[in-house]
Amino acid sequence: MAPLLEVRNLTVAFDTPSGTVHAVNDVSYILEEGETLGIVGESGSGKSVHALSMVGLIATPPGRIVSGQVIFNGRDLLTLSQRELFDLRGKEIGFVFQDPMTSLNPVLTIERQIAEPLRRHFGMSKSQARAQVIELLELVGIPDAARRARQYPHEFSGGMRQRVMIAIGISCNPKLLIADEATTALDVTVQAQILDLVRELKRKIGTTVIWITHDMGVVAGLADTVQVMYGGRIMERGPVRSVFHDPRSAYTWGLLKSLPHGGRRGINRLYQIPGNPPDLTKEPVGDPFAPRNPFATERCKLETPPLVDAADSTPGHRVAAWYDLRAELARMEAQA
Amino acid sequence: MKSFFLALLKSRAGLFGFVLVLVFVLAALLAPYLGLPVPTRSNLVARMAAPTWTGLFSPGAHPLGTDELGRDILSRIVHGSRVTLTIATAAVVLGGIVGTLLGIVAGYYRGMVDRVLMRIVDIQLALPLMLLALLVIAALGPSTTNLVVVLALTSWLRYARIIRGQVLALREREFVLSAHAIGAGTWRIMIKHLLPNVLTPALVVATLELARIIIMDAALSFLGLGVQPPNPSWGRMLADGRVYISTAWWIVTFPGVAILLTVLSVNLLGDWLRDYFDPKLRTMR
Incomplete structure (x- = not known):
């Protein structure tokens, strides 16, 4: 093949x-x-x-x-x-960018932003897209999706926004998802949640992923x-x-x-x-x-x-x- | 809609502006049905009648007095507002649409397009706008359409400048890249992503412009290039009434107050609208 x-x-x-x-x-x-x-x-x-x-x-x-x-x-x-x-x-290759704070358009609702690739690539109507948006939000683990979809990016926390970014990235079921420093701007616990989410999504929809990062630990756990x-x-x-x-x-x-490394022998100077x-x-x-x-x-x-x-x-x-x-x-x- | 009025009730300035604008608009719309005297009919017996409530010489019932030809001032102000508001609104909308779109195009494409557009703006700003307006009206003649076009012509560049600056900053933001990454084309990005982001500044400019255009329209009328007599217009009333300021102050005062209140209410309403449409401030309510 x-x-x-x-x-x-x-x-x-x-x-x-x-x-x-x-x-x-x-x-x-x-x-x-x-x-x-x-x-x-x-x-x-x-x-x-x-x-x-x-x-x-x-x-x-x-x-x-x-x-x-x-x-x-x-x-x-x-x-x-x-x-x-x-x-x-957006259709065959999806992207997730580094900074979830600035990668979403601040004046458009979450629903509009996730629906955009669907409407753009599949010509879905507003109501068709809405159903899909809610499904996607649930898939990326956002509770109360129907209500959250109508909110604006600033009403979401950093981790939630990154979930939204991922929902946008996978909305059209792309063959390839490229994540560029997708967890870099998040704190460690949220980062772990996002990585779990990506692993789970991979299991569910089997997308090929390119994960760009400078964090060796993330690669070790994911790639x-x-x-x-x-x-x-x-x-x-x-x-x-x-x-x-x-x-x-x-x-x-x-x-x-x-x-x-987890210090077994006391303090080690980093190289x-x-x-x-x-x-x-x-x-x-x-x-x-x-x-x-x-x-x-x-x-x-x-x-x-x-x-x-x-x-x-x-x-x-x-x-x-x-x-x-x-x-x-x-x-x-x-x-x- | 319900939340709009609920929010409005919470802001005193916004409510004041809204109610005043509403009063002006309703008065303008319903002018023929308010039972006012015909604004162009003169009555030489009742020349320069003082407002009824002053207790001075006042034949007939003229709440705001009459002018030097005995025409009812209240009626002239109300009828004058129809023309003024129509012209000002049309000019603001026309100038706003043209200016905002050109501003987005200049800021997004940069390079040659930007340079050409911004030099046109610079050149036009270097000329006094009043002079430009006078020139065009003098050449084309004072019709309502010409007035709207001329006023829009003095107005678009303010939008274009401000919107361009906003777009220059916005286009570098990550969400523009993400929009590209989901397959959005140039026009889609400009209209669907950038335009909603610049609507707030455009609205602010529009309220300032509406006020400025009302004043400019009055100034053009004052100079005799606006609405032609005998049709009433606020600027014209100021021009004609100013010679009587020492003997009949009401002739020049009330049209002036009308201009002042209109401009003030539009500004208050605009301020409030800007806050209302800003999604960042929306959740705080």
Whole structure:
């Protein structure tokens, strides 16, 4: 069976007054139907931009898709016309955005906002849409849906609004749901509730999900596959277990080391990745993480490592690195 | 509708404005049926009759007195309001629609469209609006339609400017991106998402504009370019009555009071409407 989404060599740049920003560089991956992909990376790693650019949601100019193909359900999204993209967005690909405080239109009722994609894509009448809206609100766990539907966004709490955003995202039963930092603005308990909701929805309606976040914990709890991005490139990707327990990229390793672990042995100092985020206005040459990587070799600075299967690991675990992280870590261990 | 009046009852200023506007509108609508003297009929015997309640010389029953031709002032004010209110409302609506739409377009598209529209606004604001109005009316002649068009022409740019500024800020908000993400096209976003967000500022501008246009209409009439005699108009009454201010103060005072009360009540009502339509303030009631 053909995969649901195949991204091939996607490269996106922004032309700004201070130079061309190479936001996404040669990103390729495959997403199977029903899979949950977690994309992690710091700000500016290109994780959001690559998702938005797939469906034409970045402003052009300054944005520019330099090259690549995005095959979704047998069609290359990058060749679609404006019109076709309008018809696709919200219907086949749903979105949930970061800030539930600002992602809802403050002067429209919740009902109107959830009904909009239904009316837009399925031509439903107001009353048909209303029934659907109430069903959706109940599905995402909002009690007293009929009354709540008539309220405005400010009458909802942050977690409730995020539930509404999810209801909008799944309203047309999209094949793919892209959640961009969907739980970042929420406090931890609400975040846990939303993650539970997403897991439950996945079980009920089986949507394929791309979950973009910088929270490794969220990915660990939600995703099947994790993809670590840095400087607009994929550094490592693979099954969550494999990547988290046996990272092969120094960047993934650094990210995992800088997470607090439940302290068994008293206070542990958190690891800190040295250096600064990459300057994306520079021509992308070599491994983008090389300047901050204690294990970087001369080759890392000159040649970009391809994403290849990691040696003796789970199938599907791929990494872009010239160095051998396992060997380096073993050497470090021996020295200590 | 019920909640509208309940909310209205709670605001003293809003209620005052609403009732006054209602009185003016009803008076204008029902003017021919109120049993008032014919506003254009003069009575030379009763020239400059004082209002009945002053106890001064007052042949016949003229609650607000008569003017220099013996025409009943109350009747002239009531009949004058028909013209004034019609022209002012039409001009506000016309200018408001044009200005709001152009403001949204300029703010949303930015770039060339924005620059061209805003330069037109700048150029027009650089000319005194009164002069512009005088020029157009002098060239086209003073008909009701021309007055409406001219007044709307002096009015749209205020909407356009303010709405453009609002839209510039709104278009960067996340909900515009989410609207794009559910497949909304440019027009859908402008009309369904941005327009409801700018209605409140547009309404505020509209109340200010209605007041300004009533005054401007009066000014045009004062200069003889508005409604033509013998039809009564407030501005004209001010113009004709001002020479008698020392001997018959009522001729110029009452039309002035009528203008004042109309403008005041529209402003009070507008203030209240703005709060009423703001969903953020709605739950507090």
